[in-house]
Amino acid sequence: xxxxxxxxxxxxxxxxxxxxxxxxxxxxxxxxxxxxxxxxxxxxxxxxxxxxxxxxxxxxxxxxxxxxxxxxxxxxxxxxxxxxxxxxxxxxxxxxxxxxxxxxxxxxxxxxxxxxxxxxxxx
Numbered sequence: 001x002x003x004x005x006x007x008x009x010x011x012x013x014x015x016x017x018x019x020x021x022x023x024x025x026x027x028x029x030x031x032x033x034x035x036x037x038x039x040x041x042x043x044x045x046x047x048x049x050x051x052x053x054x055x056x057x058x059x060x061x062x063x064x065x066x067x068x069x070x071x072x073x074x075x076x077x078x079x080x081x082x083x084x085x086x087x088x089x090x091x092x093x094x095x096x097x098x099x100x101x102x103x104x105x106x107x108x109x110x111x112x113x114x115x116x117x118x119x120x121x122x123x
Contacts, residue, residue, distance in 0.1 A: 025051075028047075028050065028051065028054065029047070032044075032047050032050050033047075
């Protein structure tokens, strides 16, 4: 099967936000210069100020999403993944953790035996 169709879909999907930005700019011009609604022109005397205001609101929204929404979504999805043995990776991590605990106890007991043997040898 050819990879051209899949590659094209990935490229279009990754660049679609650029078209959204252009669409957003065109809509803001329509709203700003709308003859039926002069409120925006009263609050923002210049179109550039209007865009800066919208950009500030957008950046505040992005910051809030970054600080509050993304961590909440990550925590929720991770909690869902470990419920009822749904995640093979989590199960593997638990097995590795048990093995590490066993290895540490073995190393500690061997270390104690070596210390005792070293003390006996020095006597």
